[in-house]
Amino acid sequence: MPQRAQNTRICRDCDGFATAAITTGTRHTDGTRATLTVTCPTCQGTGTARASRKQEVTV
Numbered sequence: 001m002p003q004r005a006q007n008t009r010i011c012r013d014c015d016g017f018a019t020a021a022i023t024t025g026t027r028h029t030d031g032t033r034a035t036l037t038v039t040c041p042t043c044q045g046t047g048t049a050r051a052s053r054k055q056e057v058t059v
Helices: none
Strands: 018-026 033-039
Touching: none
Parallel strands: none
Antiparallel strands: 018 033
8 A cells, every 4th residue: 555745845945955064175173174054044944844825716
């Protein structure tokens, strides 16, 4: 019997990967790389999108 996937609301800008570590190209004194942590500005680092409202059409 096939399993149905849950309908999750993934952010379309970051595709669910809300934070990223970006290397600056420099190294610390112990040899590790210096990185910056950046969050998605659309979902504020949650990885999920807001629920969209259904548009009602009146005739």
